[in-house]
Amino acid sequence: MKPETLALTIIAAVILGTIAFALLSVRRLKMDPHEFIVGSRSFGALLLWILLAGEIYTSFTFLGAAGWAYGKGAATFYILAYGTVAYCIGFFLLPPIWRLGKDHGLLTLPDLFIHRYGSKPLGIAVAVLQFLLVVPYVTLQLTGLQILLTIAGYGQYNATAAVSVAFTLMALFVFTAGLRGTAWASVVKDALVLGAILFAGIAIPIRFFGSPLGMIDHVLKLHPHWLTLPPPGATNAAYTVPWFVTTILLSGVGFFMGPANAPAIYSAKNAETLRRNMVYMPLYQLVLVFAFFAGLTALAVTPGLKGPAADQSFMLVMQHYYSPAALGIVASAGCLAALLPASTLLLGAASVFSKNVLGDWLNAATGDRQRTMATRILVLIVAFLALTLWIFFKTSLVDLLLFYYVGITQLAPGVIFAIAWPRVGAAAVAAGLVAGECLGYFSVHFAIAPGGINGGFYALLINAAICILIALAFPEKKKPAGVPAG
């Protein structure tokens, strides 16, 4: 068998096998919106763990964490820290969000805004924002998929067609299986990705340098100071300490604000399940250290990749020095790491659109059966939209991708005050949000970062400040509905 055929066959078998496993696990379920979108709020520790960890093992971490270690050095360590910051916040934030969802039948994050602030327009604006921001984020996963399939095909194929087929398959899978199916498929994904990252971060350095620590010594000899943040004025000067600290804070605060996160939180069986997940989740993040190792090894073994090409780092080492079977297995883990987060994003975006835009705004599809059907069809529409955007505008999406993190994080003050401070009303949140989004967009678009600080961080501070000032000047008079005690 030709090497590219073997590697690609393994990938196809793994993807199909994962889908089949997940479909078997949901085959007896009746689908209504509560099952389809939030898994009937019944997930125990394991499924919830896997769903919440989805954010950690995406293709951005699989390829990006290694790629940043390869291309930017110590800056990549921010990926290790922001999740931990997020879990420490989530430990306090998620249980009350879950309680509100449970008591009032909420399905999405915009539902929370509508319920707590009593303003449909605010909720609809949040829904539209989440929906628009998520499409470029899905396309990022498609680019990851393309890199993996190109390398696994030894450059013999045009990967665009393969990416389209794999992604369409995944969209049909989400259409059928909903959140629970995606969670079960993620069990397979996480096991495979864990194995692949450990292999790439331990076995590859051992092969070339005797041990991961020998590899670190070698990299530091070739590139002095590569694993510390640069002083102002050095090459890589964009990634100094102020950037590092503010990016960790920004990403940590925004961690749970995407359209896929609220359904995952609501899917928990109880609040204690969420708390326990927050307690232990940081341990899972430690695996990222091995992704750094994989990227650093590639820097020593196959130097010379520039810019976005750095994302191919350790996969190219796999391609050059390992058998097609090994390449196929590692690449298939990476493909799942791109496809499954993309599917929860599809589902999240479709749920937000069917519930908050069609339902709350246009008063359409409000019955259970119509809403499930609308959500399903929207999964396919969002998938089609993302795929089209990706095929035609691949290169011009970078701006939007950077904006995703900055933009989605601006929702955080509204969510945090919803739980923590009854004086804040809809107008305060809306004013802060508008200011945050505008500032955030300009800071990303014109790459403004005064003092080396992440521009989105200024936007978040001003957003929160406006929110607080308006709340102090015009406090919410009536007691807001259903803020839980304790």
Next chain:
Amino acid sequence: MTPAARFTRAALAAIPPIMLTLAIPFANREEPRILGFPFLLAWMVFWVAVTPVFLLTANRLRRTP
């Protein structure tokens, strides 16, 4: 839960994020190497690894009156 317990919980959960953000300017160095890791990476791995201890303690405080 008493205000003191509330404060202790918040303080416990705040320590790891502070060590991973505000303390970084002091941890941004290569030496001393810890078990072969450059100091910055060792520092970050350590604080991520001990975060569960802090959160677990905070969770205990919630349940004992």
